[in-house]
Amino acid sequence: MKENVTFGDRDKNVTFGDRDETSPPATSDEFLLNIGPQHPATHGVLRVVVTMDGEVVKDIVPHIGYVHRGLEKLFENRTYEQIIPFTDRTDYLSAIANNFAYVMGVERLLGLEVPEKVQYMRVLMAELNRIASHLLWLAAYGLDMGAFTPFLYAFRDREEIVSMIEEASGGRLTTNYFRVGGFVHDLPREFFPRLRKFISRFGKAVNELDTLLVENAIFVARTRGVGVIGRGRAVSYGMTGPCLRASNASFDVRRDLPYSVYPLFDFEIPVGRNGDTWDRSWVRIEEMRQSLVILRQAMEGFPEGDHKARAPRNIEPPAGEVYSAVEGPRGETGFYIVSDGTRKPYRVKMRKPSFSNFSALPEILRGLKIADLVAVMGSLDLVVPEIDR
Amino acid sequence: MRSAEETREALGKRFPAIEVRPVDPAPNVTVHADALRENLAWLRDELAFDFLVFMTALDRPADDAVELVYRLFSHESRASVVVRVRLPRDGARVPTVSDIFRTAEWHERETAEMFGVEFAGHPDPRKLLLPDDLDGHPLRKDFSHPNLVRLPEVP
Numbered sequence: 368m369k370e371n372v373t374f375g376d377r378d379k380n381v382t383f384g385d386r387d388e389t390s391p392p393a394t395s396d397e398f399l400l401n402i403g404p405q406h407p408a409t410h411g412v413l414r415v416v417v418t419m420d421g422e423v424v425k426d427i428v429p430h431i432g433y434v435h436r437g438l439e440k441l442f443e444n445r446t447y448e449q450i451i452p453f454t455d456r457t458d459y460l461s462a463i464a465n466n467f468a469y470v471m472g473v474e475r476l477l478g479l480e481v482p483e484k485v486q487y488m489r490v491l492m493a494e495l496n497r498i499a500s501h502l503l504w505l506a507a508y509g510l511d512m513g514a515f516t517p518f519l520y521a522f523r524d525r526e527e528i529v530s531m532i533e534e535a536s537g538g539r540l541t542t543n544y545f546r547v548g549g550f551v552h553d554l555p556r557e558f559f560p561r562l563r564k565f566i567s568r569f570g571k572a573v574n575e576l577d578t579l580l581v582e583n584a585i586f587v588a589r590t591r592g593v594g595v596i597g598r599g600r601a602v603s604y605g606m607t608g609p610c611l612r613a614s615n616a617s618f619d620v621r622r623d624l625p626y627s628v629y630p631l632f633d634f635e636i637p638v639g640r641n642g643d644t645w646d647r648s649w650v651r652i653e654e655m656r657q658s659l660v661i662l663r664q665a666m667e668g669f670p671e672g673d674h675k676a677r678a679p680r681n682i683e684p685p686a687g688e689v690y691s692a693v694e695g696p697r698g699e700t701g702f703y704i705v706s707d708g709t710r711k712p713y714r715v716k717m718r719k720p721s722f723s724n725f726s727a728l729p730e731i732l733r734g735l736k737i738a739d740l741v742a743v744m745g746s747l748d749l750v751v752p753e754i755d756r
Numbered sequence: 757m758r759s760a761e762e763t764r765e766a767l768g769k770r771f772p773a774i775e776v777r778p779v780d781p782a783p784n785v786t787v788h789a790d791a792l793r794e795n796l797a798w799l800r801d802e803l804a805f806d807f808l809v810f811m812t813a814l815d816r817p818a819d820d821a822v823e824l825v826y827r828l829f830s831h832e833s834r835a836s837v838v839v840r841v842r843l844p845r846d847g848a849r850v851p852t853v854s855d856i857f858r859t860a861e862w863h864e865r866e867t868a869e870m871f872g873v874e875f876a877g878h879p880d881p882r883k884l885l886l887p888d889d890l891d892g893h894p895l896r897k898d899f900s901h902p903n904l905v906r907l908p909e910v911p
Binding site for chain 1: 777778779780806809810812814815858861884886887
């Protein structure tokens with residue numbers, strides 16, 4: 368790789384978008400490596416162009432926007448109710464968290480009080496969804512790192528959750544379960560026996576996954592001390608969720624900007640020490656344990672009542688604006704909704720955790736080896752439709 | 757550790773025109789484009805607003821204005837504040853804050869392409885999400901495109 372990169376004569380004029388004639392010429396040892404937009408390690412349609420010096424990453428330029436669907440523009444032409452199913456599709460692994468944040472925002476705009484049972488149902492669903500999302504991350508990350516077995520274990524447990532959610536909502540991933548003021552329908556009768564069985568079994572399953580992957584010697588060797596980002600940099604890049612907490616910053620929307628009935632529950636917020644790839648993995652394992660703690664408390668305190676409030680059929684919030692955020696599996700998932708008093712929002716801005724988490728990638732990766740790229744990118748738990756919206 | 761009340765008091769001292777808009781409890785301050793960098797740096801350094809939650813814009817053709825919205829959060833005091841900048845729709849230009857909050861770099865790129873706001877001094881002013889050959893700024897209210905046809909209203 369001594370010359371500048373060309374892909375045969377036909378592509379002599381190929382540019383990588385970020386490098387044009389004004390860029391400094393690549394030196395003799397430098398070369399560009401293009402990863403994506405279709406690559407198994409990117410977990411979706413995104414592309415990074417890496418400037419390499421031998422095996423060392425000198426610089427990295429992410430390219431996003433391949434699955435940009437213009438949802439924010441679309442929202443301006445839809446009524447408030449019609450937007451709910453779209454929010455599922457921004458992050459298909461945490462549809463519930465997205466529903467939750469959006470619906471809560473509209474309820475605040477309307478000044479609508481929601482029955483206690485609805486709040487408990489929302490917490491149950493959100494925590495189940497968090498576990499399912501973390502399990503999928505664990506499975507996919509294991510595959511990235513060359514461990515196939517954890518995938519089978521994680522998907523066995525995830526299937527249990529997904530089928531519980533399916534029984535309740537009718538959908539497995541894009542559930543469209545939430546409505547302004549409550550839910551589309553009540554929990555099925557078999558839900559709680561299944562949940563009880565799941566809770567009693569899953570504690571052991573997390574321990575299994577912990578020893579299988581996160582405590583595994585090969586895994587530790589590949590992740591510990593790799594991809595470190597300090598607390599100050601992580602905050603400046605707007606990182607949230609497990610990626611931030613791994614960097615020794617104790618911030619969780621559930622505790623710090625309390626919403627729904629989370630203040631009633633007693634749970635811990637796991638915080639990592641070094642901000643490396645291993646800590647990001649460990650935090651997610653601990654979070655699954657804490658979700659289980661919340662699920663148990665929510666199940667025991669589950670109140671009687673109605674599964675929806677008396678919401679108006681045509682939702683026309685008064686003029687005003689609101690920012691409502693929840694702690695999604697990947698971090699702070701927020702909706703900034705501006706209403707002008709009509710049936711359609713004036714503007715909806717989606718604040719998505721993967722967007723900010725991913726923007727820190729060059730900062731984390733500079734100076735590491737190319738093999739670490741897969742380890743670091745996987746540990747950020749990116750969902751690409753959420754970055755592009 | 758500063759409490760949310762102390763933060764609120766300090767905010768009121770520096771920005772007398774502080775206001776709370778309906779529903780959202782966070783205080784709003786409107787600053788001039790030239791004073792934006794200075795004020796955001798002050799909020800970060802003096803009041804520990806270290807986290808730019810998001811940054812976006814609102815197009816208000818009725819007032820002939822584009823309104824920038826910066827939402828900050830403090831990990832220390834758990835307080836939020838919204839900083840707003842009003843710009844004219846033609847020639848909207850504001851200095852970048854991507855060196856004060858690193859996350860602003862991508863948020864500003866997105867706002868630039870969607871709303872046609874120029875961020876002076878931005879380190880990487882390429883488009884972020886949109887194709888390079890798209891003209892216009894889609895999130896402006898008067899955006900039009902040959903492929904964009906309004907469906908008939910269903911009664």
